[in-house]
Amino acid sequence: MQTSDPLLIEQHIRKDFPSLELQVHGRPLVYLDNAASTFKPLPVLDAERSFYIEKYANVHRGVHHLSQEATRCYEEARAKVAAFLGAPESDNIVFTKGCTEAINLVAQSWGRRLEPGDEVLVTAMEHHANLVPWQMICAQQGAILRIVPIDEKGQTDLEALESMLNPRSKMLAFCSISNVLGSHNPVQTMIRMAKAVGCTVLVDAAQAVAHGPIRVTELDVDFLCFSAHKMYGPTGIGILYGRRELLHSMPPWQGGGDMIREVDYQVTSYAEPPLRFEAGTPPIAQAIGLGAAVDYLQSWGWEIIMDREKALYQHLQVVLDSIPDLRKIGEATDRSSAQSFLLGQAHPYDVGLLLDSMGIAVRTGHHCAQPLMKRWNLPGTVRASVCFYNTFNELDYLGQSLLKTQRMLGHG
Numbered sequence: 001m002q003t004s005d006p007l008l009i010e011q012h013i014r015k016d017f018p019s020l021e022l023q024v025h026g027r028p029l030v031y032l033d034n035a036a037s038t039f040k041p042l043p044v045l046d047a048e049r050s051f052y053i054e055k056y057a058n059v060h061r062g063v064h065h066l067s068q069e070a071t072r073c074y075e076e077a078r079a080k081v082a083a084f085l086g087a088p089e090s091d092n093i094v095f096t097k098g099c100t101e102a103i104n105l106v107a108q109s110w111g112r113r114l115e116p117g118d119e120v121l122v123t124a125m126e127h128h129a130n131l132v133p134w135q136m137i138c139a140q141q142g143a144i145l146r147i148v149p150i151d152e153k154g155q156t157d158l159e160a161l162e163s164m165l166n167p168r169s170k171m172l173a174f175c176s177i178s179n180v181l182g183s184h185n186p187v188q189t190m191i192r193m194a195k196a197v198g199c200t201v202l203v204d205a206a207q208a209v210a211h212g213p214i215r216v217t218e219l220d221v222d223f224l225c226f227s228a229h230k231m232y233g234p235t236g237i238g239i240l241y242g243r244r245e246l247l248h249s250m251p252p253w254q255g256g257g258d259m260i261r262e263v264d265y266q267v268t269s270y271a272e273p274p275l276r277f278e279a280g281t282p283p284i285a286q287a288i289g290l291g292a293a294v295d296y297l298q299s300w301g302w303e304i305i306m307d308r309e310k311a312l313y314q315h316l317q318v319v320l321d322s323i324p325d326l327r328k329i330g331e332a333t334d335r336s337s338a339q340s341f342l343l344g345q346a347h348p349y350d351v352g353l354l355l356d357s358m359g360i361a362v363r364t365g366h367h368c369a370q371p372l373m374k375r376w377n378l379p380g381t382v383r384a385s386v387c388f389y390n391t392f393n394e395l396d397y398l399g400q401s402l403l404k405t406q407r408m409l410g411h412g
């Protein structure tokens with residue numbers, strides 16, 4: 001993009017996303033549910049469509065032209081993701097169904113080495129995807145799941161973490177950005193703290209991947225995962241980054257085609273990673289769509305994306321602060337993209353429904369973080385989440401609609 005005019009840039013970005021033109025209940029859609037999933041730009045849709053029409057076949061098995069072509073495109077997508085994350089090689093990237101499956105893979109494969117009394121640590125702000133798989137493997141192995149507390153603002157208590165880490169700590173798994181609170185965890189610091197006691201680290205980057213650069217080698221992280229659908233890519237695909245020696249030391253967690261070296265009726269030897277962890281026909285078109293999403297993000301560049309999102313998030317704060325009787329949930333000093341709130345005594349669900357009738361998509365409920373809601377004694381929250389295709393006008397309209405919602409609910 002040659003221009004530096006913010007309005008021209010905005011117009012150009014929005015043209016890439018046809019879904020932004022939708023009308024809902026007869027009103028122009030204002031989509032503020034980006035933390036749940038983002039819309040897809042035309043280059044991603046085109047990449048999947050042209051793959052299905054021009055290059056479609058199954059991967060890794062055929063000698064025929066199309067199968068070779070499909071394999072090349074699939075592996076090219078892996079290489080794009082590796083470069084996007086600054087991973088040493090493509091083989092560090094395992095394609096999964098999404099972030100949830102990536103965490104389950106680590107829990108069910110790496111996690112088999114846990115012994116009774118070993119400890120797994122997660123923070124109190126984790127999505128169920130980074131909690132339940134650890135509960136399951138801890139129960140299987142007799143390991144102990146420990147919850148690192150967060151403060152009232154929604155920030156991980158680093159002193160508590162320091163005091164909890166000990167030689168029995170085998171895994172620290174945490175989100176880089178909370179989907180409920182928008183809080184940023186100090187990823188580098190937390191990794192260093194864990195490493196000091198020899199603890200392996202998994203970073204759930206589901207909420208971070210669309211909003212800024214991630215460099216796995218510089219972070220010195222062991223595992224990192226995300227879903228493509230939150231970064232303008234397709235559903236049904238995500239990745240697990242794993243340090244080479246760790247992936248090589250892990251047993252497969254699902255068996256079938258593609259993950260084997262040699263099969264006998266009684267015994268099987270397994271393929272090297274990443275194929276060891278990709279049993280069955282993979283989501284080929286989705287992987288190619290993910291590769292296109294990486295290209296798309298890079299075509300705009302982090303500077304434009306991050307500048308816009310920062311300004312939009314600040315404006316969201318101004319808008320929300322101007323609404324009487326609105327209580328923000330999550331006030332971490334370092335936070336971005338998502339903001340949870342409550343409107344007076346109104347139930348979040350009622351607020352969500354009324355906003356929907358005005359064309360605004362926000363998320364309401366527990367956001368797959370029930371323990372966090374219980375801890376703070378909340379019925380759930382309303383969550384607005386922005387990304388770089390949102391506009392300042394949309395946020396102003398959210399403000400007007402929240403005032404209207406208050407009047408309709410008799411709270412204003």
Ligand code: PMP
Nearest residue numbers: 098099100127129175179206227
């Ligand atoms: N972790 C976080 C922080 C998330 O926000 C989400 C999705 N809301 C997930 C994990 C799970 O992602 P998915 O459902 O795409 O597997």
